[in-house]
Amino acid sequence: MSPQPFSSMRGFGVTLKQIFKKPITQQYPEEKRPVYPRFRGRHRLWRHANGLEKCIGCSLCAAACPADCIRVVAEENTPTNRVSAGERYARIYEINLSRCIFCGYCEVACPFDAITLEAEYELSEYSRDDLIYTKDMLLAEPVKRMPVADRDLFDTPIPAYKASS
Amino acid sequence: MNEPWWIDAVKAFVIVNVLLLTFAYMTLVERKLIGRMQLRYGPNRAGPRGILQPIADLVKLIRKEAFYPATAIEVLYISAPALSAATALAAFAVIPFGEGWHVGDYYISGQVANVSIGLILLFALGSVGIYGFIVGGWASDSKYSLLGAMRTCAQLVSYEVSLALSVLGVVIMAGSLSLVDIVADQREDWWFAGPQFVGLIVFFIAGIAETNRAPFDLPEAETELVAGYLTEYSGMRFGLFSMAEYVNMIVLSALCVTLFFGGWVGPVAAIGPLWFVLKLLAVLFIFIWLRTTVPRLRYDQLMAFGWKVLLPVATINALVTAALVVAL
Numbered sequence: 001m002s003p004q005p006f007s008s009m010r011g012f013g014v015t016l017k018q019i020f021k022k023p024i025t026q027q028y029p030e031e032k033r034p035v036y037p038r039f040r041g042r043h044r045l046w047r048h049a050n051g052l053e054k055c056i057g058c059s060l061c062a063a064a065c066p067a068d069c070i071r072v073v074a075e076e077n078t079p080t081n082r083v084s085a086g087e088r089y090a091r092i093y094e095i096n097l098s099r100c101i102f103c104g105y106c107e108v109a110c111p112f113d114a115i116t117l118e119a120e121y122e123l124s125e126y127s128r129d130d131l132i133y134t135k136d137m138l139l140a141e142p143v144k145r146m147p148v149a150d151r152d153l154f155d156t157p158i159p160a161y162k163a164s165s
Numbered sequence: 166m167n168e169p170w171w172i173d174a175v176k177a178f179v180i181v182n183v184l185l186l187t188f189a190y191m192t193l194v195e196r197k198l199i200g201r202m203q204l205r206y207g208p209n210r211a212g213p214r215g216i217l218q219p220i221a222d223l224v225k226l227i228r229k230e231a232f233y234p235a236t237a238i239e240v241l242y243i244s245a246p247a248l249s250a251a252t253a254l255a256a257f258a259v260i261p262f263g264e265g266w267h268v269g270d271y272y273i274s275g276q277v278a279n280v281s282i283g284l285i286l287l288f289a290l291g292s293v294g295i296y297g298f299i300v301g302g303w304a305s306d307s308k309y310s311l312l313g314a315m316r317t318c319a320q321l322v323s324y325e326v327s328l329a330l331s332v333l334g335v336v337i338m339a340g341s342l343s344l345v346d347i348v349a350d351q352r353e354d355w356w357f358a359g360p361q362f363v364g365l366i367v368f369f370i371a372g373i374a375e376t377n378r379a380p381f382d383l384p385e386a387e388t389e390l391v392a393g394y395l396t397e398y399s400g401m402r403f404g405l406f407s408m409a410e411y412v413n414m415i416v417l418s419a420l421c422v423t424l425f426f427g428g429w430v431g432p433v434a435a436i437g438p439l440w441f442v443l444k445l446l447a448v449l450f451i452f453i454w455l456r457t458t459v460p461r462l463r464y465d466q467l468m469a470f471g472w473k474v475l476l477p478v479a480t481i482n483a484l485v486t487a488a489l490v491v492a493l
Contacts, residue, residue: 008459012454014458015457015458016454018204019201023206024204025204025205
């Protein structure tokens, strides 16, 4: 088989055999690959168990953001309108997802574990204005749950603030 | 047994339409087959299993903006793709599909035109088709187009010589240039692929070079020449050139089947077209298989191969065949 050109003919056998093997493509919208547990997808604001928001409007996340895409305007909590668990709450909290680089610095900077990055990555919209997520959009549950990989396969335990609520 | 002219017209209409449909679905078959050979699916989103993909491509091409360069020579630029496509389609007029059927009072012969020099007609049409490529490249008035057209035409002209010489053996053995007679001769004897296997190999390799298919597709290699003579074409004109190239490939496969593999000859003669189509699909599969497997030849390797290897082999094949036919 070794003299040229006969040794080149072995390539034809390889291509022919491949026709009968099952393709290794993953058909995307039907089968989604599970993301790793600490995947940095869309942001989410959390509440305490009693319904009060964890975010108190300190703007540390806005300060840490390298892309400068978070806008926080704080407001005092009044006895009649108590939104968060501290003295202030974030009246306006907006993240511009077209500027966000999904680095996770806001999650690291937050002292109250109020903002985390979850697994949702299907974030396309039809206009740029729709990509500015307001506070209620961020507080809400994600609409589609992306499959997350089995946590036992990864060696770092999940921190407590992500495991609940 | 005089065939009225309108039967020929109907046959021509049917053949051209079937050919266009075959071309469209050939693009899909090629993409899916190449995908399977590369362990992936081909296009499978447009319609179930991708069946509507050629329609989607067609609509896309029609809706594209048909610009053209301001300094292009208008008449030539616009008519070049039409010329290539027309000659490619016209070549199917002489290829026999079956032995002829009697339907009612009429006799329907197996081909559109029984020309006694059918083989020469086919080569002549191919050469006129080359005009389409070079005129298109030159009339675009752009250096990439011109270089691409020059390279394409040099390649096509060189391999045409070997192509014509390789069928000389078949012609000598059959004693006629008419394709109908060649197929009839294969009906009694062995198919010419047996005694003329050297001719078959030379014909096949020269045929791949004639139709700009891999591994001889340097003129279309995007990395070398942008798109060669196709650079300044868009929209449906590009579609016409693309169609000319694919239909050339189908014509060449049909010619290969007719000359070497017996055309429509099969166990049951009445369904000749079916055997023809099956053999045609087998040859087209080999074209696609080659495209997936083999890398591209460099231009000087291509020209050296055509002139220094293929031409002597084809000539010697013709001489030996002639000597044996006279001696036996």
